[in-house]
Amino acid sequence: MNAAALTDAAKKFLKVKIVNKNYDVIVVGSGVAGLYCALNLKPDAKVLLLCKRQLTLSNSSLAQGGVAAVIDEENDSIASHQNDTLIAGGFKNNPDSLKLLVTKGPEEVRKLIDYNVDFDRDGNGNIHMTLEGGHSKPRILHHKDCTGREIVEKLIEAVKKLPNVTIMEDTMVCDLKKSAHGFSVDTLHVKENRREEYSAHFCLLATGGIGRVYKYTTNSKIATGDGIALAYRIGAKIKNLHLVQFHPTAFNNSNTRECFLISESVRGEGAYLLNCNKERFMDRYDERLELAPRDVVSQAIIKEEARTGSYKFYLDITYKPADFIRNRFPMIYQNLLKEGYDMTKDLIPVYPCQHYLMGGIDVGLHSETSIDGLYAAGECSHTGVHGNNRLASNSLLEALVFSKQAALDINEKLSGNLPEIIPYNFPIQTDPKPLPPGTRTEVRAIMQKAHFVVPNPAEALRGFERLRELKHFLDDGNFEVTPDFIEARSLTTVAYLMLKEMI
Numbered sequence: 001m002n003a004a005a006l007t008d009a010a011k012k013f014l015k016v017k018i019v020n021k022n023y024d025v026i027v028v029g030s031g032v033a034g035l036y037c038a039l040n041l042k043p044d045a046k047v048l049l050l051c052k053r054q055l056t057l058s059n060s061s062l063a064q065g066g067v068a069a070v071i072d073e074e075n076d077s078i079a080s081h082q083n084d085t086l087i088a089g090g091f092k093n094n095p096d097s098l099k100l101l102v103t104k105g106p107e108e109v110r111k112l113i114d115y116n117v118d119f120d121r122d123g124n125g126n127i128h129m130t131l132e133g134g135h136s137k138p139r140i141l142h143h144k145d146c147t148g149r150e151i152v153e154k155l156i157e158a159v160k161k162l163p164n165v166t167i168m169e170d171t172m173v174c175d176l177k178k179s180a181h182g183f184s185v186d187t188l189h190v191k192e193n194r195r196e197e198y199s200a201h202f203c204l205l206a207t208g209g210i211g212r213v214y215k216y217t218t219n220s221k222i223a224t225g226d227g228i229a230l231a232y233r234i235g236a237k238i239k240n241l242h243l244v245q246f247h248p249t250a251f252n253n254s255n256t257r258e259c260f261l262i263s264e265s266v267r268g269e270g271a272y273l274l275n276c277n278k279e280r281f282m283d284r285y286d287e288r289l290e291l292a293p294r295d296v297v298s299q300a301i302i303k304e305e306a307r308t309g310s311y312k313f314y315l316d317i318t319y320k321p322a323d324f325i326r327n328r329f330p331m332i333y334q335n336l337l338k339e340g341y342d343m344t345k346d347l348i349p350v351y352p353c354q355h356y357l358m359g360g361i362d363v364g365l366h367s368e369t370s371i372d373g374l375y376a377a378g379e380c381s382h383t384g385v386h387g388n389n390r391l392a393s394n395s396l397l398e399a400l401v402f403s404k405q406a407a408l409d410i411n412e413k414l415s416g417n418l419p420e421i422i423p424y425n426f427p428i429q430t431d432p433k434p435l436p437p438g439t440r441t442e443v444r445a446i447m448q449k450a451h452f453v454v455p456n457p458a459e460a461l462r463g464f465e466r467l468r469e470l471k472h473f474l475d476d477g478n479f480e481v482t483p484d485f486i487e488a489r490s491l492t493t494v495a496y497l498m499l500k501e502m503i
């Protein structure tokens, strides 16, 4: 079939699958991990970069606080960054990957400056570094309180200049298969409802987190664990999916699914955490007070809720100068104003919610998965750097360091003579049915009961049995391939795997 001869309308009408578009590398994801990998691949590598919605819609774009790295070795040290990460992670971190993170991190963060990322500076023109919970030194580089958006925009600008990278937005990977000498992906071009297949010698999954498996999360709507589910289905090793981080201070608004984050750096700059009686209470639970790591603060809130009988908690930064607050936290300030709160004068209502996944597709030091040629980086991967709990601002760093590791490894392999890929032949569906509504809602309700801040073993067991049924229903049914179906199947698979590890 000659694809070029078909008009878009004809393609849609005929539901034609255009096969055999081959690349060297397929990168799935346009967050920091996907973009940075693309930038570090050889300029003569033919790269396809896919993302399921707009390029900028990702958890990376939502990152507020910043990126942690030791760039001031006079006042800080790699050993101290390593130690803080170990303490936050309960000493369960993988020592080799952690060493790589903290030693290579500063170099990659400096490269961001070469890509024109505009980190805030002090009056002397030096990069301003802030403090966040769990860090013993101020080592967080930031762009006001919207660091992620700044980094993503600058990296997109750079990737768009690369002639070897083809970018496809609104292109969702529905299925991934190992083919002879590479990988094939079945994709849905969401806007045109058109399916296409692509193949490559190497594939990097950089598909981000799983937040949408919960009712309340800080994560973007793309965070449905697709990459983890795709990797699991072709037999890649998945590890520590039960290690979920709950951020202690999301804006407490139960009307929306995506809870706006009140960044750690607000506490880093001195905000107090108050209970329903407007009293500070962290001294009951941890000597580091408001700057204890996230799991400690989240659990303290849940315990304080049990003690007081109220879920009302607040952040108070009103004692700082109003100009400082508006200038240091412009995005948070504006978002809160829209909700009717002026953070220079009002207490901010907060409550924990799902924020980050420490586990994921298990990878080695080159971001290689257990399947030859398949790589994973960023939040969908498990490098082991975070141990049981991620230290604030270490995940952008992990995405940078480990996506580069993947690129370097792929570059080396691309230098050899590679055999031609024989694409996998995806079967064409006949008479698929629409997915009945309600799957995602049910999965979210199960997870909220089974594993929110403090795990509930009885609910986990009950939830697991139901998720097993749902997973079979979705895997074995002949459903129309729509974004809703793909994401419902991913969420179910991920939730099933999370609870399986817990029971």
Ligand SMILES: Cc1cc2nc3c(=O)[nH]c(=O)nc-3n(C[C@H](O)[C@H](O)[C@H](O)COP(=O)(O)OP(=O)(O)OC[C@H]3O[C@@H](n4cnc5c(N)ncnc54)[C@H](O)[C@@H]3O)c2cc1C
Binding pocket: 028, 029, 030, 031, 032, 033, 034, 050, 051, 052, 053, 055, 057, 058, 059, 060, 061, 062, 063, 064, 065, 066, 067, 068, 147, 148, 171, 172, 173, 174, 206, 207, 208, 209, 218, 219, 220, 222, 223, 226, 227, 261, 355, 356, 377, 378, 379, 380, 392, 393, 394, 395, 396, 397, 399
């Ligand atoms: C509110 C918030 C604040 C945060 N603040 C910080 C911070 O200050 N510092 C820090 O270090 N970390 C922070 N984090 C965490 C950090 O932002 C993320 O862990 C990190 O950016 C993840 O990057 P990523 O590239 O792995 O994934 P993402 O940036 O989430 O990108 C995932 C990409 O995968 C694509 N994708 C997914 N599924 C498919 C599919 N099936 N087909 C095609 N494409 C697909 C998406 O379209 C998207 O482009 C924050 C997170 C949130 C939610």
